Amino acid sequence: MPSAEPSNLSKDWLDQFFGFLENEKDASIYTLRNYRQALCGFNDWYVKENGQSTSWENLKRDTFRVFLRHLGRSNFSQAAIRLRFSAINSFYKYLMRRGLIEASPVKGITLPKPAKRLPQFMTIEQMVQLLDAPGTEYRTKVLVNEKTTKKVQQTPYLRDRAILETIYSCGLRIGEICRMLAEEIDANELVVNVHGKGKKERQVPIGKTAVEAIQSYWLSLVKPPETNEPVFFASEHKRSPIYPRLVQLRLKNYLNACGLEPALTPHKLRHSYATHMLDAGADLRSVQEMLGHSNLSTTQIYTHVTTERIKRAYNEAHPRA
16 A cells, blocks of 8 residues: 655755745635645655655656546646646746755646636626625614614724725725735725735735725724734634635625625625626726736736726717628
8 A cells, every 4th residue: 555645855945935935925725725725636646546645746747647647638728727737836936946855746737727717706786785784783683682782893893894985996806805904004095005926015006995894894893903913804703814715605694685696705705896897997007006917918817807897888879890
């Protein structure tokens, strides 16, 4: 029975790589999970195929070509295949930068091209409906419970409204909203200091409506956060920072309440932000900086969204379309 463990040297390298992602690259919990699953998945496949432990430093390009064919035969999607090889490629780049290996065996392997998918977004009307949902749900619960002695706490709803307003106002990722510190918002200058991917920082504008929502939330707390306190949006019943899963669950609840697609994620609020900004005439470079994209090509996908909408409007309205 083959062991499902890589060689001792390779296992040490994997542990060091995951530590590097978490502590130096400040990778999100999703990146850590996906990369761990990808590398462990390859390891399990290699052990099953070859009957011996994985020795990453000795693997050849042909091994990864066989693995690529295995993924294709197993009906993995193009995105899933690219994710697995992205993890493997990042691991080997890490080893090369540290002088542990001389060359990457996955270099030059041709992967399936990613399917072109336009980002999902909400209309402005849908966004307004969603942003109003926490207040609507709070008032509804107050009416339902007014004949009982049960008191409905307003703070969680004020917090949720402030979170949704801030994500949409600043175009933030879910990890960025959960990492925000109380000292990083300048309510007078209407800017927020954001800790993005890879410990990169950027300053983005924040709207007055979002600032007012944050201030209403803070005022509802028994003890509002001090400027040096590491809590911006707190989880319920304790002063620890809110965690991504709770944001996702609360959003799903409000989407259901609004009759919107409950599968929409917090990242779709970011998509909506970018699309609405470009629709209103914002230039692409500015939107790139506000989103924290390293490459302009990443931001350009939103121009395809606005172009498709313009085409539809033209086809519907022009008599000679």
